[in-house]
Amino acid sequence: MAKPIAIDLSQEKATQIVQEAMQQFDLEVDLLINNAASYIYAPFEQSELLKNHQMIMLNVVAMVDLTDAFIPAMLARGTGAILNVGAQGAFSPMPYLSVYAATKAFILWFSEALWVEYRDRGIRVMALCPGATRTPLLIPLRVFSFHSFIHNTRKVKEGYSGSHFGAIQSSPHPAFADANAPLFKLAQRGWG
Numbered sequence: 001m002a003k004p005i006a007i008d009l010s011q012e013k014a015t016q017i018v019q020e021a022m023q024q025f026d027l028e029v030d031l032l033i034n035n036a037a038s039y040i041y042a043p044f045e046q047s048e049l050l051k052n053h054q055m056i057m058l059n060v061v062a063m064v065d066l067t068d069a070f071i072p073a074m075l076a077r078g079t080g081a082i083l084n085v086g087a088q089g090a091f092s093p094m095p096y097l098s099v100y101a102a103t104k105a106f107i108l109w110f111s112e113a114l115w116v117e118y119r120d121r122g123i124r125v126m127a128l129c130p131g132a133t134r135t136p137l138l139i140p141l142r143v144f145s146f147h148s149f150i151h152n153t154r155k156v157k158e159g160y161s162g163s164h165f166g167a168i169q170s171s172p173h174p175a176f177a178d179a180n181a182p183l184f185k186l187a188q189r190g191w192g
Protein backbone atom coordinates (compact mmCIF):
# COMPACT_ATOMS: atom_id res chain seq x y z
CA MET A 1 0.00 0.00 0.00
CA ALA A 2 1.36 3.44 -0.93
CA LYS A 3 2.01 5.83 1.94
CA PRO A 4 2.29 9.40 0.68
CA ILE A 5 4.42 11.91 2.57
CA ALA A 6 3.66 15.51 1.60
CA ILE A 7 6.84 17.55 1.92
CA ASP A 8 8.57 20.50 0.33
CA LEU A 9 11.86 18.92 -0.75
CA SER A 10 13.49 22.33 -1.24
CA GLN A 11 13.62 22.74 2.56
CA GLU A 12 16.96 22.28 4.30
CA LYS A 13 15.70 19.46 6.56
CA ALA A 14 13.51 17.71 3.99
CA THR A 15 15.53 14.50 3.92
CA GLN A 16 15.48 14.22 7.70
CA ILE A 17 11.67 14.45 7.64
CA VAL A 18 11.47 11.78 4.94
CA GLN A 19 13.77 9.49 6.93
CA GLU A 20 11.70 9.94 10.09
CA ALA A 21 8.53 9.12 8.18
CA MET A 22 10.17 6.01 6.72
CA GLN A 23 11.14 4.88 10.22
CA GLN A 24 7.65 5.60 11.51
CA PHE A 25 6.14 3.44 8.76
CA ASP A 26 8.91 0.86 9.21
CA LEU A 27 9.75 1.02 5.52
CA GLU A 28 12.98 0.45 3.64
CA VAL A 29 13.88 2.03 0.34
CA ASP A 30 14.61 -0.48 -2.42
CA LEU A 31 14.20 2.00 -5.25
CA LEU A 32 14.88 5.71 -4.82
CA ILE A 33 13.49 7.87 -7.63
CA ASN A 34 14.61 11.48 -7.49
CA ASN A 35 12.02 13.01 -9.79
CA ALA A 36 10.84 16.33 -8.33
CA ALA A 37 12.18 19.45 -9.99
CA SER A 38 11.39 23.06 -10.68
CA TYR A 39 12.75 25.58 -13.16
CA ILE A 40 12.79 29.28 -13.94
CA TYR A 41 12.54 30.45 -17.52
CA ALA A 42 13.95 33.98 -17.66
CA PRO A 43 17.09 35.95 -18.42
CA PHE A 44 19.39 35.20 -15.50
CA GLU A 45 19.43 38.74 -14.11
CA GLN A 46 15.63 38.76 -14.01
CA SER A 47 15.35 35.48 -12.12
CA GLU A 48 14.88 35.80 -8.38
CA LEU A 49 17.93 34.64 -6.44
CA LEU A 50 15.74 33.03 -3.78
CA LYS A 51 13.87 31.00 -6.40
CA ASN A 52 17.16 29.93 -7.95
CA HIS A 53 18.31 28.80 -4.50
CA GLN A 54 15.08 26.85 -4.01
CA MET A 55 15.52 25.23 -7.41
CA ILE A 56 19.06 24.14 -6.58
CA MET A 57 17.89 22.86 -3.20
CA LEU A 58 15.17 20.79 -4.88
CA ASN A 59 16.87 19.61 -8.06
CA VAL A 60 20.34 19.01 -6.60
CA VAL A 61 20.62 19.15 -2.81
CA ALA A 62 17.54 17.02 -2.08
CA MET A 63 18.75 14.41 -4.58
CA VAL A 64 22.22 14.25 -2.99
CA ASP A 65 20.78 14.19 0.53
CA LEU A 66 18.23 11.46 -0.20
CA THR A 67 20.91 9.39 -1.93
CA ASP A 68 23.18 9.86 1.07
CA ALA A 69 20.37 8.87 3.42
CA PHE A 70 19.35 5.64 1.70
CA ILE A 71 22.54 4.26 0.15
CA PRO A 72 23.97 2.84 3.41
CA ALA A 73 20.98 0.51 3.93
CA MET A 74 21.08 -0.52 0.25
CA LEU A 75 24.77 -1.36 0.64
CA ALA A 76 24.06 -3.31 3.81
CA ARG A 77 21.39 -5.34 1.97
CA GLY A 78 23.61 -5.65 -1.11
CA THR A 79 20.80 -4.51 -3.37
CA GLY A 80 19.00 -1.33 -4.39
CA ALA A 81 18.44 1.07 -7.23
CA ILE A 82 18.48 4.81 -7.72
CA LEU A 83 16.85 6.56 -10.65
CA ASN A 84 17.67 10.25 -10.96
CA VAL A 85 15.52 12.18 -13.40
CA GLY A 86 17.72 14.54 -15.38
CA ALA A 87 16.78 16.04 -18.72
CA GLN A 88 18.25 16.34 -22.16
CA GLY A 89 19.08 19.86 -21.01
CA ALA A 90 21.89 18.12 -19.09
CA PHE A 91 23.83 17.77 -22.31
CA SER A 92 23.86 21.36 -23.43
CA PRO A 93 23.86 24.85 -21.90
CA MET A 94 20.39 26.36 -22.09
CA PRO A 95 20.09 30.14 -22.20
CA TYR A 96 17.11 31.40 -20.18
CA LEU A 97 17.01 28.03 -18.41
CA SER A 98 20.60 28.37 -17.29
CA VAL A 99 20.29 27.25 -13.66
CA TYR A 100 17.84 24.46 -14.49
CA ALA A 101 20.10 23.01 -17.20
CA ALA A 102 23.09 23.27 -14.87
CA THR A 103 21.23 21.33 -12.16
CA LYS A 104 20.40 18.65 -14.72
CA ALA A 105 24.06 18.44 -15.79
CA PHE A 106 24.92 17.96 -12.10
CA ILE A 107 22.35 15.15 -11.88
CA LEU A 108 23.76 13.43 -14.96
CA TRP A 109 27.40 13.47 -13.87
CA PHE A 110 26.58 12.65 -10.26
CA SER A 111 24.54 9.65 -11.39
CA GLU A 112 27.17 8.40 -13.80
CA ALA A 113 29.87 8.65 -11.12
CA LEU A 114 27.72 6.69 -8.66
CA TRP A 115 26.98 4.11 -11.37
CA VAL A 116 30.70 3.38 -11.47
CA GLU A 117 31.11 3.39 -7.69
CA TYR A 118 28.23 1.02 -6.99
CA ARG A 119 27.86 -1.18 -10.08
CA ASP A 120 29.81 -4.03 -8.42
CA ARG A 121 28.20 -3.49 -5.02
CA GLY A 122 24.61 -4.38 -5.82
CA ILE A 123 23.22 -0.89 -6.40
CA ARG A 124 22.08 0.19 -9.85
CA VAL A 125 22.15 3.91 -10.59
CA MET A 126 20.71 5.51 -13.69
CA ALA A 127 20.06 9.01 -14.96
CA LEU A 128 16.91 9.31 -17.02
CA CYS A 129 17.19 12.19 -19.48
CA PRO A 130 13.83 12.84 -21.11
CA GLY A 131 13.25 15.46 -23.72
CA ALA A 132 10.36 17.89 -23.89
CA THR A 133 7.30 16.01 -22.73
CA ARG A 134 3.76 17.23 -22.29
CA THR A 135 3.41 17.49 -18.49
CA PRO A 136 2.17 20.20 -16.11
CA LEU A 137 5.78 21.27 -15.57
CA LEU A 138 6.07 22.91 -18.96
CA ILE A 139 2.71 24.64 -19.14
CA PRO A 140 4.16 28.01 -18.02
CA LEU A 141 6.87 27.73 -20.67
CA ARG A 142 4.86 29.56 -23.27
CA VAL A 143 7.81 29.91 -25.61
CA PHE A 144 6.73 26.60 -27.16
CA SER A 145 3.56 25.97 -28.98
CA PHE A 146 2.20 22.76 -27.53
CA HIS A 147 1.52 21.74 -31.10
CA SER A 148 5.27 21.67 -31.65
CA PHE A 149 5.81 19.16 -28.86
CA ILE A 150 6.53 15.65 -29.89
CA HIS A 151 4.51 13.35 -27.66
CA ASN A 152 7.39 11.27 -26.45
CA THR A 153 5.71 10.26 -23.21
CA ARG A 154 5.82 6.66 -24.34
CA LYS A 155 9.57 6.93 -24.81
CA VAL A 156 9.98 8.43 -21.35
CA LYS A 157 7.96 5.53 -19.93
CA GLU A 158 10.32 3.17 -21.75
CA GLY A 159 13.17 4.98 -20.01
CA TYR A 160 11.67 4.13 -16.65
CA SER A 161 11.19 0.52 -17.60
CA GLY A 162 13.24 -2.27 -16.13
CA SER A 163 14.72 -3.14 -19.51
CA HIS A 164 16.66 0.11 -19.49
CA PHE A 165 17.49 0.09 -15.84
CA GLY A 166 20.78 -1.69 -16.22
CA ALA A 167 22.03 1.30 -18.16
CA ILE A 168 24.12 4.20 -16.97
CA GLN A 169 21.69 6.65 -18.55
CA SER A 170 18.55 6.51 -20.60
CA SER A 171 17.45 9.06 -23.15
CA PRO A 172 14.79 8.81 -25.79
CA HIS A 173 17.29 8.39 -28.61
CA PRO A 174 17.24 8.49 -31.59
CA ALA A 175 14.10 10.60 -31.53
CA PHE A 176 16.00 13.28 -29.70
CA ALA A 177 16.94 15.36 -32.69
CA ASP A 178 13.36 15.71 -33.87
CA ALA A 179 11.59 15.64 -30.57
CA ASN A 180 13.61 18.34 -28.93
CA ALA A 181 14.52 20.58 -31.79
CA PRO A 182 12.27 23.37 -30.44
CA LEU A 183 13.91 23.15 -27.02
CA PHE A 184 17.45 23.13 -28.29
CA LYS A 185 16.91 26.08 -30.56
CA LEU A 186 17.39 27.99 -27.32
CA ALA A 187 20.91 26.73 -26.98
CA GLN A 188 23.76 28.19 -29.00
CA ARG A 189 25.63 24.94 -28.87
CA GLY A 190 24.07 21.63 -29.71
CA TRP A 191 25.43 18.15 -29.93
CA GLY A 192 27.87 18.74 -32.77
Ligand SMILES: NC(=O)c1ccc[n+]([C@@H]2O[C@H](COP(=O)([O-])OP(=O)(O)OC[C@H]3O[C@@H](n4cnc5c(N)ncnc54)[C@H](OP(=O)(O)O)[C@@H]3O)[C@@H](O)[C@H]2O)c1
Nearest residue numbers: 008009010035036037085086087130131132133135136137
Ligand atom coordinates in the same frame (compact mmCIF):
# COMPACT_ATOMS: atom_id res chain seq x y z
N1 LIG B 1 8.21 17.64 -18.88
C1 LIG B 1 9.35 17.75 -19.55
O1 LIG B 1 9.39 18.18 -20.72
C2 LIG B 1 10.64 17.32 -18.91
C3 LIG B 1 11.80 17.30 -19.70
C4 LIG B 1 12.99 16.91 -19.12
C5 LIG B 1 13.03 16.53 -17.80
N2 LIG B 1 11.90 16.57 -17.05
C6 LIG B 1 12.01 16.20 -15.64
O2 LIG B 1 11.04 15.24 -15.30
C7 LIG B 1 10.82 15.31 -13.89
C8 LIG B 1 9.33 15.28 -13.62
O3 LIG B 1 8.73 16.44 -14.18
P1 LIG B 1 7.35 16.38 -14.98
O4 LIG B 1 7.61 16.89 -16.34
O5 LIG B 1 6.72 15.05 -14.82
O6 LIG B 1 6.52 17.54 -14.27
P2 LIG B 1 5.45 17.49 -13.11
O7 LIG B 1 4.35 16.57 -13.47
O8 LIG B 1 5.13 18.91 -12.80
O9 LIG B 1 6.25 16.84 -11.91
C9 LIG B 1 7.10 17.61 -11.09
C10 LIG B 1 6.96 16.99 -9.72
O10 LIG B 1 7.86 17.68 -8.82
C11 LIG B 1 7.15 17.89 -7.62
N3 LIG B 1 7.69 19.04 -6.91
C12 LIG B 1 7.88 20.30 -7.39
N4 LIG B 1 8.38 21.10 -6.43
C13 LIG B 1 8.50 20.30 -5.32
C14 LIG B 1 8.97 20.54 -4.00
N5 LIG B 1 9.43 21.75 -3.61
N6 LIG B 1 8.96 19.52 -3.11
C15 LIG B 1 8.49 18.30 -3.49
N7 LIG B 1 8.06 18.00 -4.72
C16 LIG B 1 8.06 19.00 -5.62
C17 LIG B 1 5.73 18.14 -8.04
O11 LIG B 1 4.88 17.88 -6.95
P3 LIG B 1 3.38 18.50 -6.92
O12 LIG B 1 2.64 17.79 -7.99
O13 LIG B 1 2.93 18.17 -5.56
O14 LIG B 1 3.54 19.95 -7.20
C18 LIG B 1 5.55 17.14 -9.17
O15 LIG B 1 5.16 15.88 -8.64
C19 LIG B 1 11.53 16.59 -13.42
O16 LIG B 1 12.76 16.23 -12.82
C20 LIG B 1 11.77 17.36 -14.70
O17 LIG B 1 12.90 18.23 -14.63
C21 LIG B 1 10.69 16.95 -17.57
